[in-house]
């Protein structure tokens with residue numbers, strides 16, 4: 001598959017949408033703790049589609065793979081530089097790593113089974129995939145405002161069964177609840193903070209919005225701004241503001257050989 005000019009190798013062009021990603025998508029420590037537990041006692045860890053390094057454990061020997069130059073450039077100096085490669089062809093020998101991880105990236109891969117097969121090939125122990133169920137478990141307010149966004153995501157996010165089948169072995173699917181003050185500001189993480197979705201920088205840090213037509217985004221902005229200003233949003237959906245956590249469909253799929 002052709003890569004974008006900055007090397008992006010999935011369905012989204014991080015040369016256009018990647019700027020500012022690391023600022024908006026700060027890894028959340030509670031999600032990180034669940035992710036790291038799934039890696040067991042692995043010492044060497046491969047992170048595929050590593051981006052700016054979110055969720056990379058600091059107490060293990062991590063090798064990161066990231067095809068987009070824009071995302072590689074956002075990695076803090078405290079993390080190792082990422083290898084320029086893609087999930088389809090991991091440049092490592094069989095069984096190189098104790099564990100491997102991939103965080104909200106598999107939905108962008110052009111060859112899902114091949115990429116997951118590559119992760120399994122180079123990994124001796126657990127392969128942990130953080131992803132979203134394509135079917136939202138809860139009908140929530142953002143679906144009412146912009147169903148097109150969820151139609152886009154339903155077509156991109158692979159079914160959890162498909163991920164499990166590609167990993168083979170024994171697979172455990174774990175629910176990851178999103179805290180109301182989640183520091184990683186993906187769409188579902190803003191369930192209690194609707195105002196933040198009016199910010200173009202916040203939306204740009206979620207690739208799904210880049211697939212929604214401009215006129216639909218404008219309709220969403222007009223409707224949400226008006227409802228927040230009039231109090232209609234709070235009247236109908238205000239209970240979301242006091243939910244401590246939310247099941248937005250975030251899942252950790254953990255495969256053992």
Ligand SMILES: C[S@@+](CC[C@H](N)C(=O)[O-])C[C@H]1O[C@@H](n2cnc3c(N)ncnc32)[C@H](O)[C@@H]1O
Nearest residue numbers: 009010049050051054068071086087103105108
């Ligand atoms: C939403 S970002 C997630 C980045 C990081 N893992 C995180 O959790 O913040 C998706 C990442 O997947 C990468 N990606 C897309 N297609 C890929 C592929 N075929 N192989 C490896 N990485 C890919 C993108 O370049 C991007 O950095």
